[in-house]
Amino acid sequence: AEKPPTSRSQPRWVRINTLKSSLEQELATTFKAYRTDSNVAEVSSLLGSEKVLAIDHTIPDLIALPPEADVTKTQSYKDGRVILQDKASCFPACMLIGDDDEAGTVRDCIDGCAAPGNKTSHLAALLAEHVSTKNKVYACERDPSRSKILKAMMVKSGAKTVIVQSECDFLTLDPYAAQYQDVTHVLLDPSCSGSGIVGREDIPILALPDDCKATQRQTQNGSASSKKRKRDHVAPIPVAIAMEESAQAEETREVAVDKTRLQKLSNLQTRIVEHALSFPATVQVSYSTCSVHIEENEAVVARVLASAIAKELGWKLLGREGQVKGLRSWPHRGVSSADLMASKAIDGNSMLNEEELESCIRCNPGDEEGTMGFFVCCFTRSAPAAKDAA
Numbered sequence: 001a002e003k004p005p006t007s008r009s010q011p012r013w014v015r016i017n018t019l020k021s022s023l024e025q026e027l028a029t030t031f032k033a034y035r036t037d038s039n040v041a042e043v044s045s046l047l048g049s050e051k052v053l054a055i056d057h058t059i060p061d062l063i064a065l066p067p068e069a070d071v072t073k074t075q076s077y078k079d080g081r082v083i084l085q086d087k088a089s090c091f092p093a094c095m096l097i098g099d100d101d102e103a104g105t106v107r108d109c110i111d112g113c114a115a116p117g118n119k120t121s122h123l124a125a126l127l128a129e130h131v132s133t134k135n136k137v138y139a140c141e142r143d144p145s146r147s148k149i150l151k152a153m154m155v156k157s158g159a160k161t162v163i164v165q166s167e168c169d170f171l172t173l174d175p176y177a178a179q180y181q182d183v184t185h186v187l188l189d190p191s192c193s194g195s196g197i198v199g200r201e202d203i204p205i206l207a208l209p210d211d212c213k214a215t216q217r218q219t220q221n222g223s224a225s226s227k228k229r230k231r232d233h234v235a236p237i238p239v240a241i242a243m244e245e246s247a248q249a250e251e252t253r254e255v256a257v258d259k260t261r262l263q264k265l266s267n268l269q270t271r272i273v274e275h276a277l278s279f280p281a282t283v284q285v286s287y288s289t290c291s292v293h294i295e296e297n298e299a300v301v302a303r304v305l306a307s308a309i310a311k312e313l314g315w316k317l318l319g320r321e322g323q324v325k326g327l328r329s330w331p332h333r334g335v336s337s338a339d340l341m342a343s344k345a346i347d348g349n350s351m352l353n354e355e356e357l358e359s360c361i362r363c364n365p366g367d368e369e370g371t372m373g374f375f376v377c378c379f380t381r382s383a384p385a386a387k388d389a390a
């Protein structure tokens with residue numbers, strides 16, 4: 001029997017993949033029988049069998065269904081026209097690309113930590129809609145099994161402009177290599193503690209091509225690296241299927257994360273962002289985690305802004321006013337300066353000011369918005385002079 005959800009259950013978020021469909025088309029077909037005048041609070045309290053949805057007002061082409069709703073049997077899902085993706089996980093690509101690119105600043109992009117690729121296909125979709133269908137997205141993934149899933153997901157979502165760089169460590173990319181000379185935007189969603197992921201034990205199994213299913217089985221039987229994956233929020237493949245839903249939804253939900261490990265994650269996250277800042281034509285870099293820890297969020301931002309490369313190249317944070325409309329009005333921002341200081345995650349010299357903390361977006365699990373715990377911000381700089389970029 002269906003369990004009635006609690007009042008604070010998270011809804012089932014579904015992103016319409018505009019590379020293959022549109023909101024109008026899905027409302028007229030897959031969700032034809034649904035009432036569409038609802039809100040997140042209402043759908044979150046309904047049973048999965050109730051045909052009610054809420055159209056999101058922050059992120060275009062996103063809808064919320066009752067928590068137990070199962071769309072995995074629909075043809076739309078099987079064809080990659082709809083993708084299970086938490087609302088918060090849709091923020092980075094929106095923040096990076098913004099609205100229509102009137103100034104013509106967006107050229108090629110990199111997704112540095114890409115698998116399973118929810119944000120990658122979202123990025124490709126936003127580029128096609130707001131910029132052009134010509135821009136390439138280089139999607140880099142270090143882990144071999146996850147690289148396979150990334151490839152399969154790009155095929156399934158019809159993200160033809162994505163060039164998957166399998167088994168490739170973003171930190172080893174040469175910023176001066178010829179193919180990256182047009183990379184203006186970089187999306188970074190590195191491994192994190194996953195401490196923002198709550199609930200969602202009922203993750204659906206994604207329809208994967210057979211070779212991925214084989215990988216899935218192998219991993220299910222246990223692989224040498226499965227312990228490490230658990231620690232570092234890099235999903236093992238079986239639950240990795242969960243990845244389609246929250247992309248980060250792994251079984252690494254940890255209650256207590258020790259400070260040493262948080263420091264290690266924070267160091268790696270900082271290195272990854274600093275590396276992105278060194279690409280010569282790059283002017284925007286989004287950074288996100290599904291962690292609630294200051295060490296992995298505001299502290300990383302503070303350390304990056306205090307770094308020699310950020311100072312030398314004039315990197316700062318994209319302020320609230322510069323953020324895309326839906327995100328500009330998002331109420332939850334970076335922690336207070338008192339909390340940042342009290343965390344002891346940074347030294348006094350790299351403190352963030354109020355404006356910088358206001359530029360960071362937080363999503364809190366359990367809040368009325370119905371998202372997982374998440375953090376996102378965007379580093380920006382003015383376009384380098386042609387001779388600097390050469």
Ligand code: SAM
Nearest residue numbers: 113115116117118119141142169170189191247
């Ligand atoms: N952005 C993805 C999405 O929305 O579907 C989820 C990314 S997951 C949190 C982090 C991914 O980054 C993992 O697949 C991990 O293997 C990969 N990764 C971590 N460090 C990396 C690196 N240095 N280079 C490339 N990939 C990396």
